[in-house]
Amino acid sequence: MHTTYKRCLQNVPKPDPPSNTEKDRDDSNALAECGVSQDEQQQGSSETDSDFNILDVLNRDCLNHVLSYVPIRDLIRSERVSKRWQQLIQEFLHGLRIFKTSWWQHVSVVLTTAVPRRVLQKVGGSITRLHIDHNWTALNDRTAHTVGMFCPNLVELKVVGMHTKNWNPLIYGCRQLKHLSFVSCYRLKDSSLVQIVKSDSCIESLTVANNTHVTGLFLTGSNPRKLSYLAFYNCYSLQGAVLTAAIDLIPCLTVLKLDACPDTMWKIIPLILKKVPKLQELSLSEYTSLDIGPKLYDSEMFCESLSKLTELRALNLSKNIYITNAVLEQVARSCPKLTALNISSCNSRRSYSHAGVGDEGLSAICRSCLDLSRLDVSYLAALSDNGLAAAARLTSLTSLTARGNAALSTQPFSLCLASCHYLKEIDACGCDNVSEEVVTAAVEELGAHPRPLVLSLAATAAANVKELPAHKLLTVNTNEDRSNPHLRPDFVDDIFEDSSDDSFEDLYDPDDFDDFLGGDEDDFFDDDHDFEDYEGMYGMGLHAPDILLL
Structure with missing residues (x-):
């Protein structure tokens, strides 16, 4: 019986399996019952078909x-x-190896301490360079703890515009920190730095800019053995006597920058330079006042101190009124290894009481410092074609900048192009007499010695020519004027006329000023005004209105 039953089952035709079309139709009906539209079904099926x-x-x-x-x-x-x-x-x-808070400048919200904390929790372990340079910040003293906790491998830290005063927590977490920069941190004091640059720290570079509290006293007690780079810019409380004593405790110093410091610092600079014979880079820029007593530009103290700097390779003396031809002649005798020199705007006014840098000083440099590769001679009143033509002796020259010199013509630039076969950049913006012949000379030089070359000729006679000679390796920029008209030797301030005392007589009536000030002077100093109350306001931390007594 069982055998007969099996035979019957074998004779029964088996149903065909459902086709893909029917299966898809059933699935489509099921999805439609769930509320899924046909377009969404097609989009989902296309996503399912793609495997990547x-x-x-x-x-x-x-x-x-x-x-x-x-x-x-x-x-x-x-x-x-x-x-x-x-x-x-x-x-x-x-x-990530570098993180900058300025990447969020497009965000208008104020940067709080919690934001970098959350971010550094994610990326702090890998970054080596951290820049806290957001424009709008409300960071507190916990920022230093956050950086020290989450950035153990940090090598460089730059802080801009922060109100934090205590940075000592950095020394506990950032054991590999080597480069520190504090810019516009007005609460930063010597006590904030004395632990950071102590003798057993790894700090090699320290920069303090736009500060009114740092005096340099932190260097005298810290004895930083590894510090080799020290830069101060616009630090009006910096004391030259303190810095002179601290230099003895920095044996590895090779870079020193004292830019825009108090004018009294210039008296101490010769004493400082005598103690750093291993110096390789020196910057003494933006000294523009002569109101410091004796005329130090007539003395030989500064020139004598330069004679010790035989290892100097980079020198920046821009906007320094004390630099003369005698100084450059001393540099030429003492610094044969010099590779970069910036003497732009050294006495760029013909009305000054003493002569600044001119042809004699630059010629002396070009005769002795034959390894010079970067030269900046912008805004020099006493520079002529004969002086700049001496730069043709610098066979290693790669960059030549001579902005805003109305006395210069095309000749010295053409000579430099023909003789300096490594020259890659010439900036002659603001040199009115430089014509298109310098472009022709550049094309001829590139034909003999091919290399990329950039000519910046904005605000020159060449900029007025519509069609200039071209070369595939030559870039001529005649649109971007990089020169500063206020630094030109021939700049004339014509805002006020010669008779400036009478310039406001036609605009204002004296009687109107009396009404604006509120009457007679006796009424202002009446007995009803109790000026002793201002003392109590100062004691509470409030500031009284500024009163100017004429």
């Missing part, structure tokens, strides 16, 4: 380049998309 996405199409370098344009906060928020995307974001964040 953007992560599979782009390689890792392209993805990192794209992600570099996305704010880090948005990248951190996007980690919740998927596990694969989270892994990609974490690998990208771990690969």
Whole structure:
């Protein structure tokens, strides 16, 4: 019986399996019952058919380049998309080596301490360079703790415009910190730096700019053995006597920058330079006042101190009124290894009581410092074609800048192009008499010695020529004027006329001023005004209105 039953089952025709069309129709009907439209079904089916996405199409370098344009906060928020995307974001964040808060400048919100804390929790372990340079900040003293806690591998830290005074927590967490820069941190004092640059620290570079409290006293008690780079810019409380004593405790100093410091510092600079014979880079720029007593530009103290700097390679003396031809002649005798020199705007006014840098000083430099590769001689009243033509002896010259010199013509630039075969950049913006012949000379030189060459000729006679000679390796910029008209030797301030005492008589009536000031002077100093109350206001930390007594 069982055998007969099996035979019957074998003879029964089996139903055909459902076709793909019928299966898709059933699935479509089921999705339609769930409220899914036909367009959404087609979109979902296309996504299902594709087995790859953007992560599979782009390689890792392209993805990192794209992600570099996305704010880090948005990248951190996007980690919740998927596990694969989270892994990609974490690998990208771990690969970051530099982080700047200025990347959020387009964000109008104020930067608080909690924001960098959350970000540094993600990227602090990998970054080596951190710039806290956001324009609008409300960061407090906890910022230093945050950096020290989450950035153990930090090598460089730049802080701009912060009110934090205590930076000692950095020494506990950032054991590898070597480069420190504080710009416009007005609460920064000597006590804020004495622990950071102590003798066993790794600090090699320290920069303090736009500060009114730092005196240099922190260097006398810290004895920083590894400090080799020391820069002060616009620090009006810096004391030359203190800095002179501290220099003895910095044996490895090779870079010294004392720019825009108090004019009294110039008296002490010769004593400082005598103690740093290993100096390789020196910057003494933006000394523009002669109101410091004796005429130090007539003395030989500064020239004598320069005779010790035989290892000097870079020298910046821009906007320094005390620099003369005698100083440059001493540099030529003592610094044969010099490779970069900036003497722009050294006494750029013909009305000064003493002569500044001119042909004699520059010729002496070009005769002795034959390794010079970068030269800046902009805004020099006493410079002529004969002086600049001496630069043709510098066979290693790569960059020549001579802005705002109305006395210069095309001749010295053409000579430099023909003789300096490594020259890659010439900036003659503001030199009125430089014509298109310098472009012709550049094309001829590139034909003999091919190399990329850039000519900046804005505000010159060559800029008025419509068609200039061209070369595939030559770039001529006649649109961007990089010169400063206020620094030109022939600049005339014509805002006020010669008779400036009478310039306001036609605009205002004296009687109107009396009404504006509120009557007679006796009424202002009436007995009803109790000026002793202002003393109590100062004691409470309040500032009374400024009163100017004439």
